[in-house]
Amino acid sequence: MANIRMALLRGVCQMPAYAAQDEGYFLDEGLDLEIEIAATAGWVPQKLTADECQFSVMPWTRVAVAPGRPLVLLAGSGFEEAAIVVRTGIQESEVQRVAIPLRGGIKDLTAMGLLRSLGWAKAEILRQPSGDGAIISL
Secondary structure (H helix, E strand, C coil): EEEEEEEEEECCCHHHHHHHHCCCCHHHCCCEEEEECCCHHHHHHHHHHCCCCCCEECCCCHHHHHHHCCCCCCCCCCCCCCCCCCCCCHHHHHHEEEECCCCCCHHHHHHHHHHHCCCCCCCCCEEEEEEEHHHHCC
16 A cells, blocks of 8 residues: 655645545555645645655645646646635525635636626625635634
8 A cells, every 4th residue: 555645725625635535535546645734835836846745636826836846737627616605594685795815816706706696796895815714704
């Protein structure tokens, strides 16, 4: 059995990797996996190139912090997700304040499009440094 270390973040986009670990998919493939949780995506490229981890699920932000590093992309989703998290008991029509990522990037554009499609264009918008920060801020 091969021992590997995977770097993950605390985020919605990382859920498939966490679920695969919990369901035993890596063990089924002969991989003894240890998950290391990185504080930010910016630290993961250095961990990969220093062999501190051998695999990762990373958002697009790795491109900004890892120019010239010899990283190999195995697969990609082809899109960015936008998670909508609403307090229990609140109706869509009652939403008055929404937290979304800072301006710039696909998550901002995706979130803004989603807000418009839900009829929340007049909601107060709170900008947060990350998608996950936006989710937990309300």
